[in-house]
Amino acid sequence: MRTVRILLLTALLVGLATSALAQSVTLLNVSYDPTREFYREYNAAFQKHWRTQTGQNVTIRQSHGGAGSQARAVIDGLDADVVTLALAYDIDAIHERAGLIPKDWQSRLPNNSSPYTSTIVLLVRKGNPKGIKDWDDLIRPDVQVITPNPKTSGGARWNYLAAWGYALKKYGSDEEAREFVRKILANVPVLDPAARGTTNTFVQRRIGDAFIAWENEALLAIEQLGRGEYEIVVPSVSILAEPPVTVIDRNVDRKGTRQVAEAYLEYLYSPEGQRLAGKHYYRPSDPAIAKEFEAQFPDVKLFTIEDVFGGWQQAQTRHFLDGGEFDKIFDSLRR
Amino acid sequence: MNGFVWRQPSVLPGFGLTMGFTLLYLSLLVLIPLAGMILFTAKLDWAQFWAAVTHPQVMASYRLSFGASFIAAGINAVFGVLVAWVLVRYAFPGKRIVDALVDLPFALPTAVAGIALTAIYSTTGWMGQHLEIFGIKVAYTPIGVTVAMTYIGLPFVVRTVQPVLEDLDRELEEAAACLGATRWQIIRRVILPSLLPALLTGLALAFARALGEYGSVVFIAGNMPYYTEITPLLIITKLEQYDYTGATAIGTVMLVAAFVLLLIINGLQWWASRRH
Structure with a gap:
């Protein structure tokens, strides 16, 4: 029972x-x-x-x-x-x-x-001692550039493509774009496998003069590491990430x-989701909400990966797969 | 003529059961995953496999990975014996703490170790800035890779040599001294031969550990292609491109090479213990 x-x-x-x-x-x-x-x-x-x-x-x-x-x-x-x-x-x-x-x-x-986008910007040290204003300054021999390895880091692929797209727009030919990116990569002393490790290299190890980063990461870094230690340099042209x-x-x-x-x-x-994205330094896609964050996101001429590279599949095959442009550049930089 | 005996008869019962568990355990944890890797690699034909594993960038990484691992294991062999000697033969205050420190590289997450070593040995760090004066760069060079590998391999030699040293009869050394041997002769003829098998085991373990290490090395290496890229990083690079077969091909080469080297070291160890 x-x-x-x-x-x-x-x-x-x-x-x-x-x-x-x-x-x-x-x-x-x-x-x-x-x-x-x-x-x-x-x-x-x-x-x-x-x-x-x-x-x-x-x-x-x-x-x-x-x-x-x-x-x-x-x-x-x-x-x-x-x-x-x-x-x-x-x-x-x-x-x-x-x-x-x-x-x-x-x-x-x-x-x-x-739903939200970002772009690629340059983070430099306080007072911008090397006077870095745009992508062109990254090929100067006296400038050290920090970026992760695009073969292992998704973020670094945006960095690389932003630089390539800028050079393509400026010089008009693939050969010159390749040479431009090659000069930037020649200034890279350390290739971290992931974006967060790269922040560590730039901030804690104090290596490098310019750090190519996602805008949201750069803004977050400034917020967390104290204002005044670093400055963001927005290039004239960048990629819409x-x-x-x-x-x-x-x-x-x-x-x-x-x-x-x-x-x-x-x-x-939704407006609430968009506002939260803006608060966490992503660019809202809703123009009305984006307007609320105007002060935070400077105007940049943005190009898309679709326009310049014909989409991710093509960009990946041509630039980042084994034997692609990135490998060829490093092959030519061999010591 | 009864040369080969399948199994020495033993008075202990339970051979079938324990052997069965041993095989099951090893299969689940080691053999099946490794067989899967080789099966994956088999999707490539011979030419593709050869191209994948002999690419100049991959070859450069083998040189770094195997070279630095071997040097690191060698450094640990020398200093590991020294540490074990101090821990066994002398009594001093804080000995327990020093003893515990030896195991720390086992316990600490390797990424933490990598970041800490980089912080110390980069040109702004407090070791790195002094070494820089002499023109020695450690972080972001092959030397840095070796330093990280030495760090993670440290406990192996100490922990394999220590118990053997503890069991070593001091009477043997005293007898040698009575018979007129010099200190150097005692070390070379009496102590080292008894330690050799354990030392070789420790060396093999430290080498294997260094070869497979990823977490701490990538932080200090700088990972420049053809210069400071270790082989495990190239495997990750292949995986990021969803090139599973390329990754397993390089993995297979590392596996075979490591297996052959460990076999040689084990052979040496067998020879050393027989001779003794």
Whole structure:
């Protein structure tokens, strides 16, 4: 008799627990390194938004790391509901290698699925002792340049392409652009494998005169390391860096989380999501919100990777794969 | 003629069970992942494999990785014996602390070690700025790579030599001295031969550890192609391009080379202990 009662009680408790579980859902957002602070705040905002909208509790787990290794983790079976990475090439790989998302994933959300953008700027030391004003100063033999290795760091690929695009616009030919980038790379004393390590080299080791960095990382570095120690130099022309986001279709359909995962990404485009992006030094894509942050983001002439390089696949194949332009440049710089 | 015996009969029971577990354990942890790697590499044909593993940039990285690992293991062999000698033969205040310090490179995350070593040995660091006066650059050169590898290999020689030294009979040394041997002769003829097998084991372990090390080395190396790029970094580079087969091809070369070298060292060790 007593056993029956215990069984009944257990059944009741299990039933209650499952119905409570139905009231809550978990998302996994697989992202790259510099978005850590932004998504911490955005997740809290979305949780509140989703609860008022649907009454459901959503728990968001975050994973951060290098964009390439994060994409590989998803390809190898990490159960991500959404990915928010540094460049489209790594998300393309999720389609090509594992078929978890359709080929046209990037056209599913506005602005090439990039709710916020950034650009590439130069960080220099206090008072700008070497008088660095634009990309041209980086080829001077007396200037040391800090940038990570574009073969291992997604961010560094934007740096490299920004310099190449600038030279292409200025001189008009690929040969001269190659020579320009070659001169910059000849001024690089250390190639860190990842962007965060490079900040360490420039800031802690005090190596180098100019640090090529994402605008959001540069602004964050200035904020965290104290104003006045470093200055940002905005070049005349730079690249529009678009870090894209997407739902991982296979995973959300299996887990039944598509609705909340899509809402999670769409909310990035809402005024509140856009404002948080601006607060964390990403350029909002919504022009009205971007206006609120005018003072923070100087006007730069921006070109896109689509315009100048024909998209990520082409840029990657031509410049960064083994035997590409980057390897050729280093081959010619061999000591 | 009964030359080959499959298994020496033993009075202890349980051989089948323990051997079964040993094989299962080794298979799950070592053999299956490694077999997977070789299987992946097999997707390449011979020409592609050869091109991937003999590219000049890869060759330069082998020279650095194997060379620096060997030098680091050699440094540890000399100073590891010295440290073990001090810890075993002398009593001094703080001995327990020094003993514990030896294991620290095992426990500390290697990235932390890499950042700390770089901070000290870069030209602004407090070791680096003095070395710079003599024109010696450590951080961001092959010397820096060797320093990081020496650091992570330190415990191996000390911990393999220490117990052997503890068990060494002092009477042997006293007897040698009574028979008129000089101090140098005692060290060379009595102590070193007994330590040699343990020393070689420590050397092999330190070498293997240095060869596979990634975390601490990439911080101090500077990672310039053809100059300070270690082979594990090139493997990561291949993976970033989603070139899994290229990565496993280089991995296979490292595996085979490391295995052959360890086999040679083990052979030497066997020879040394037999001779003794």
